């Protein structure tokens with residue numbers, strides 16, 4: 001049974017953006033993006049739902065979802081730790097930080113802790129080279145001028161926040 005569904009508001013939003021596109025195929029990327037925003041990843045059942053909604057074959061949707069690396073094909077942790085290892089960050093210890101987090105959490109690049117709290121990702125320049133080394137969390141929050149101590153504090157904060165919820 002397919003449990004994925006857009007809400008009435010989301011369907012309305014899709015109807016609105018539809019007016020800007022020539023056909024449903026062009027709508028696919030924004031709609032897949034909506035799924036990812038809602039669920040954190042693109043499941044097979046959500047793709048099947050979109051296939052029916054937009055009248056697009058499932059094979060086409062799978063092809064698009066797997067072509068773009070920005071779409072997550074499996075669930076991510078509650079906190080996605082995106083550590084930049086590009087030049088400025090690398091020169092200021094990003095690889096040491098990455099190693100430290102990896103050892104502390106017991107996960108490698110693109111892996112998620114068994115409790116589903118953290119996913120660790122090595123990423124390219126986050127555009128904040130002057131405050132290297134930098135880590136982005138969940139594609140939006142920046143943590144800059146990082147040190148091992150700051151990372152320890154942050155990880156603790158994330159865990160505690162999770163407990164309080």
Ligand code: FES
Pocket residue numbers: 084085086087088089090124125126127128129132133134
């Ligand atoms: S190199 Fe890391 S933010 Fe630019």
